[in-house]
Amino acid sequence: MLNTAIWNVRGLNRRDHQVAVRDLANEFRLHFIALLETRVLQNNVTRIQSGLLSRWRWFVDYAGPGNRIWIAWNDEFIDVDILNADSQFVHCRVHVHELHETVLLTVVYGANELSARRELWQGLIDLAITVGNEPWLVGGDFNAVLDMSEVSGASGDIQVAMNEFNDCILQTGLLPLPMQGERFTWHNCSLDGRSLWKRLDRLLVNDIWMERWPNLYYTCLTPRTSDHSPLVLKGDCRNMQVSLFRFDNYLALSPEFLASVHSIWRHPIVGTPMYSVTRKLKALKPVFRQQRRCKGDxxxxxxxxxxxxxxxxxxxxxxxxxxxxxxxxxxxxxxxxxxxxx
Structure with a gap:
């Protein structure tokens, strides 16, 4: 299936943000990635893109607010045709070589202002009319929630915004794709105790997609270097294998065990604590593998x-x-x- 990620990276000029994007692509063996809110000036686009995924194809439209949505894909696995590039979404057709399947994919980055988002809702309603019988995935940062259960903290009056978002979903016939992982996808990172959490990012599909891949779901990861969580869609869950961290207990008796763990653990990792632990455990795997070889077969x-x-x-x-x-x-x-x- 199509391994996809959509992430509001909150800027791509910083090196740690670029490293986080590369790690995401490698970790989940992505074929397609959409990056929102890149904040990259047009004269720096080529340099940033070549440093991220140098062999991938890129699309970005600087005729409008072009630093809002970037998309990239590995053309060894998929072909992408851009059908519509709007200020708040990019709509494309994706052909997956291995499966001989074609799907429609719409990457969304909703405006902050309520009035401006109305253009997005109408744009999605217009797209739904053209989709026909093709599988359709719509995902990204909608800058809106569906109900108050998707908010934690004082958020003001958002009832009108919720109603308009729900009405858009009803008119487009979109369905929520099953999700696992973080419940809230955005945090205001407040230091004064006024924390606010919202589920602003999500993936939606039409009924054709749901019928074709009924067991498919996406994962909402920890935010890493951004205040938003990456959304990752990776293969059919019937074929997905969970990678567990294992090591042989007898290695803990070796004199080099603690030294090996300390050498990895003392390196600082940018991101949330859970992301840091995950990356360090992954770095320990080859170390333990080598120690296992030294102990014989x-x-x-x-x-x-x-x-x-x-x-x-x-x-x-x-x-x-x-x-x-x-x-x-x-x-x-x-x-x-x-x-x-x-």
Missing amino acids: LAMNVKLAAGFLEVAQNILQYDRHNSLLLLLEHCCQNFNTSKLLS
């Missing part, structure tokens, strides 16, 4: 030990009087006892 040693036990049981049943002598002779002939004792 654990799987082979287990097989040898199992064989050793089986032979011992057979010999004891065959000749209890000479069991110890026969056992030692057999081990010397058939097993590398040095591996068992190391």
